[in-house]
Amino acid sequence: MNLRTIFSxxxxxxxLLSCLRGMGxxxxxxxxxxxxxxxxxxxxxxxxxxxxRIDQATAALTEAxxxxxxxxxxxxxxxxxxxxxxxxxxxLNNNSGGSGGNSGSINNIKLNQAAYxxxxxxxxxxSGLRIQYGIRSAEFLEKAATLDAxxxxxxxxxxxxxxxxxxxxxxxxxxxxxEDLVQSRSRDSDFNNLEKNGLLARNDELKxxxxxxxxxxxxxxxxxxxxVANVNMNLLLGLSEHxxxxxxxxxxxxxxxxxxxxxxxxxxxxxxxxxxxxxxxxQASAVGIQEAKxxxxxxxxxxxxxxxxxxxxxxxxxxAVTYGxxxxxxxxxxxxxxxxxxxxxxxxxxxxxxxxxxxxQVKLEINQAYEQYVSSTKKMEVSRLAIEQATENxxxxxxxxxxxxxxxxxxxxxxxxxxxxxxNLELARADAIVAYNTxxxxxxxxxxxxxxx
Numbered sequence: 001m002n003l004r005t006i007f008s009x010x011x012x013x014x015x016l017l018s019c020l021r022g023m024g025x026x027x028x029x030x031x032x033x034x035x036x037x038x039x040x041x042x043x044x045x046x047x048x049x050x051x052x053r054i055d056q057a058t059a060a061l062t063e064a065x066x067x068x069x070x071x072x073x074x075x076x077x078x079x080x081x082x083x084x085x086x087x088x089x090x091x092l093n094n095n096s097g098g099s100g101g102n103s104g105s106i107n108n109i110k111l112n113q114a115a116y117x118x119x120x121x122x123x124x125x126x127s128g129l130r131i132q133y134g135i136r137s138a139e140f141l142e143k144a145a146t147l148d149a150x151x152x153x154x155x156x157x158x159x160x161x162x163x164x165x166x167x168x169x170x171x172x173x174x175x176x177x178x179e180d181l182v183q184s185r186s187r188d189s190d191f192n193n194l195e196k197n198g199l200l201a202r203n204d205e206l207k208x209x210x211x212x213x214x215x216x217x218x219x220x221x222x223x224x225x226x227x228v229a230n231v232n233m234n235l236l237l238g239l240s241e242h243x244x245x246x247x248x249x250x251x252x253x254x255x256x257x258x259x260x261x262x263x264x265x266x267x268x269x270x271x272x273x274x275x276x277x278x279x280x281x282x283q284a285s286a287v288g289i290q291e292a293k294x295x296x297x298x299x300x301x302x303x304x305x306x307x308x309x310x311x312x313x314x315x316x317x318x319x320a321v322t323y324g325x326x327x328x329x330x331x332x333x334x335x336x337x338x339x340x341x342x343x344x345x346x347x348x349x350x351x352x353x354x355x356x357x358x359x360x361q362v363k364l365e366i367n368q369a370y371e372q373y374v375s376s377t378k379k380m381e382v383s384r385l386a387i388e389q390a391t392e393n394x395x396x397x398x399x400x401x402x403x404x405x406x407x408x409x410x411x412x413x414x415x416x417x418x419x420x421x422x423x424n425l426e427l428a429r430a431d432a433i434v435a436y437n438t439x440x441x442x443x444x445x446x447x448x449x450x451x452x453x
Contacts, residue, residue: 027243033164033251036237037450040160043238047156050149057145061138067131068124076117084111086314109313116309122326128297133290140284144277150447151273157450158441163233165430168247170226172426177219180419184212191408204408211412252433254377261370264443268362271444275362278355285348292340298329362442369439376432383425390418 041047086109124131191208194200234241269275307320330336397414400406440446 027240028246029243030246030248032248033161034450036164036233036247037157037160039237039239040156041153044156044236046152047149050152054142054145054149057138057142061135061142064131064134064138067134070121070123073120074118076115078115079113081111081114086111111311111314114309114311116307118308119306121304123302124299125302125325126297126300128294128299130291130294133287133294137284137287137291140280140287144280144284147273147277147280151277154273154441154444154446157446158437160236161437162434163229163236164247165252165434167226167229167233167245168249168252169427169430170222170229171247172430173423174219174222174226176419176423176426177215177222180415181212181215181219183415184208184215188212200408207408207412211416252430254429254432255436258373258436261366264366264370264439265363267443267445268366271448272362272442273444275358275444278351278358282348282351282355285344285351289341289344289348292337292344295330295333295337295340298327301326301328365442366439369435369442373432373435373439376428376435379428380425380432383421383428386421387418387425390414390421394418 188205188208191200191205195202195205230245231241233245234243239245302324303326304323305321307317307322309315309317394414394417397406397411401408401411437446440449
């Protein structure tokens, strides 16, 4: 970096600080692009929502795995009973010494309450592989949710870079207009003295004053845009909206070389998180078809249980333990499952169509970002040349005006052209940085690129 560049950047930084203090802000904070990205990622509400979706997907996977565990159900009741009619089909032993059994003696028992408790344990052994398919589908969806969060992170980072660039452009625009306003007011003072001494027409003095008013109006709009850009940046970073940020212009580094567009398309295929997430969703949908078909098969489970009951004055049951193997099969699945399978196949077809559409979108986005960057770099070249031309034109026009060869309108037009060319260069420089980072984001390597710097 040469001394001229160093001094120009130092001078620009000093001008930015004076500009910001002039806006009446109490707190001024210098911030680099890396610091802004770290704060934005840490405080992003969008990424917090993405992390919540990952937690949901993880919980769904845990739920799918827990279906392999045994089910234990416990139930019990205490009941009040009205006087029932009871007819036992077995003989009751009569220990009172009477003759034989008497099945009718049950009618002398008064029943008014009953209590029972049941515990059932069921361990699934086979369910048409429904559980295994459910686990695989949940695993794919969890991976897709994680990749979606990574993709959202790159989008958040790009948004922060864009806001950083906009804030830089807004500050630069304000400062350039202020510099021009100072020059315009100085020229008005000179023209006013000339007009008083009869050396300048009143009309020419009014034209210069009118341009000064126009510059003042432009400054009002520029300062308003700066305040909005600053608030937007603070909100993105999770800072107080009243804190004034000064972006470090050294953070806006333009790449030295640009690869071929096919290289970025290949990078996107390998690295785009949304492309990878869509592939996992396709796999989950394919597994969903097998999961739906599992309804065609019966379910087999190992079962066990315990029963206890007490009916005062009649019967008490304890230690009634049951165990065995249970089989269940829904015959209606023979004609109901077809619809579920068709729905699963339709979901897979939809995901595949979305995947193909996303592939086309990736290519389009890569081409758009690539052309935008190329266009921005060309605008920078044109703007640099325009500044040289506008500067020389202003010098010549000023010299001609001093020699009464051109009108004051020509002089003012030359000044406007010089100001506009300076503004265009700053805008093109910031836009080029955003365009290049957009290209990296569309190729899926923005985070990787930032980590290597």
